[in-house]
Amino acid sequence: MGGGAELPQRGREKRELLLFTPPHSEGEIDDLINEIKEEFPNLDVEFSQVAPDGKSEVPKELYQRATYLTTFNWLPPNAAAAPNLKFIQFLSAGVNHVAKHPIYTDSKIPLLSANGIHGPQIAEWVIMMFLNHSHKFVPLYEQQKQRLWNPATGKNVTDSPGKTVGILGYGSIGRQVARVAKAMGMKVLAYTASPRPTPESRRDDGFIVPGTGDPDGSFPSAWYNGLDKENLHEFLSQKIDLLVLAVPLTKSTTHFLSTPEFHLLNKSNPAGTYIANISRGQVIDQPKLIEALEEKLISGAALDVTDPEPLPKEDPLWEAPNVLVTPHVSGSSTVYAQRATQVLQQNLRRLRDGGRLINEVDREKGY
Structure with a gap:
């Protein structure tokens, strides 16, 4: 060649x-x-x-x-x-x-x-826990196990239209919670770390499971932002019925919710805010959460994450009133x-x- x-x-x-x-x-x-x-x-x-x-x-x-x-x-x-x-x-x-x-x-x-x-399965977990609470499923189920027929247990329930869901961390999970909550007639408030003042800034450019989420950011009726307590407190003052914690764990978000925040929630919504945490356990000051549940500053809490994990058998969180704990499985x-x-x-x-x-x-x- x-x-x-x-x-x-x-x-x-x-x-x-x-x-x-x-x-x-x-x-x-x-x-x-x-x-x-x-x-x-x-x-x-x-x-x-x-x-x-x-x-x-x-x-x-x-x-x-x-x-x-x-x-x-x-x-x-x-x-x-x-x-x-x-x-x-x-x-x-x-x-x-x-x-x-x-x-x-x-x-x-x-x-x-x-x-x-994780949006679809975690959003379903959040809404499931909220409905369990508002429709008194746990006491009804305990009643079933005792073979008791007592209709009064399930009478004084609340439904969702007109309630407000505040989503602390409006990422893919929060956006799917918003989609489901909106379909149930709820008002949606979004909270992000950085400002989202324009339609373009409110878009979701990440991975989206087809048919889910809020790709263009159209569901919230109001947006809040910031990692400082002043802005957080403005958000928590909006009479929130369901507060969903979906923020990443960082130095700024560690113990983002503690006693002042629980008192503020109680002041803005005396009927009681229900908290669902699917982010990380350390986002909540856990001993102060237990106090807030015992003092009825909030109506209850659903926790798929705790501090620490696994939660020790002797931890008082297990026995706190109106709390549901699952072992970090909502994303499964x-x-x-x-x-x-x-x-x-x-x-x-x-x-x-x-x-x-x-x-x-x-x-x-x-x-």
């Missing part, structure tokens, strides 16, 4: 590696993985299943070669140990659990959350893994096409 440059051969292209380290089995997402392989023919996919505590050993040769990492909480020891990573796709909505890891603190590898996949769903992989799939496309990655974490803000 004559001289000249040799034509590039497709088979010799440098292959990329997508490394999965989830606690679930790969069988749950087989169809999506096959879609990804077909769409990205130069991409190899490897699974290395880890324990829920993230302490499993992942073969060094895998993360050294990985181009993309999908994980709940396992990370390579540092960025130098995984020199080819273009992004890390987390399977959780928050990343505060790795905020002290060297990859978070000392690297610029894009960290992407799975924000947006049979389609969780599929939805999280769909976020990954969209981010692979966006990186390939030069678009903006979905759900990139702002390391300064912590979310």
Whole structure:
């Protein structure tokens, strides 16, 4: 053959590696993985299943070669140990659990959350707990277990039209709560960390499960913002019937609600605000929450998160009046893994096409 440059051969292209380290089995997402392989023919996919505590050993040769990492909480020891990573796709909505890891603190590898996949199931949990409370389901169920027929127990209930839901943290979860609450005839108030003065600023540019949420931010009748107590107190003064805590845990939101806030809620709504916390336990000053429940400053609380977790058997929160506690399960769903992989799939496309990655974490803000 004559001289000249040799034509590039497709088979010799440098292959990329997508490394999965989830606690679930790969069988749950087989169809999506096959879609990804077909769409990205130069991409190899490897699974290395880890324990829920993230302490499993992942073969060094895998993360050294990985181009993309999908994980709940396992990370390579540092960025130098995984020199080819273009992004890390987390399977959780928050990343505060790795905020002290060297990859978070000392690297610029894009960290992407799975924000947006939890909206439907968590919104249903919030509304379920609120309806349990307002329709007195718990005492009715206790009555059933005793085989008692006492209609008076279920007579003095309240329904939802005309009530106000205040959503502290108007992200994907809060937006789906708003959609459901609005359908029930409730007024929606939104609270965000930063101002959202324009229609464009109120849009949701993250991952959205089709047919859910509030993509254009049209459901709230009023918007509030800020991480200072003055703005928070203005929001809490709006006679809120259901207060939903959906903020990320940061230094600013730690113990965001404590005794002054519970007194303010009581002053603005003597009938009693019901609090649903699906963010993190530390957002509420838990001992002060117990006092607020005992003093009837609020009508009740539904908590899917506590401080600490697991909640110790001897903790007084278990016995606090009008409280419902679930073990951090509101985000669970049979389609969780599929939805999280769909976020990954969209981010692979966006990186390939030069678009903006979905759900990139702002390391300064912590979310």
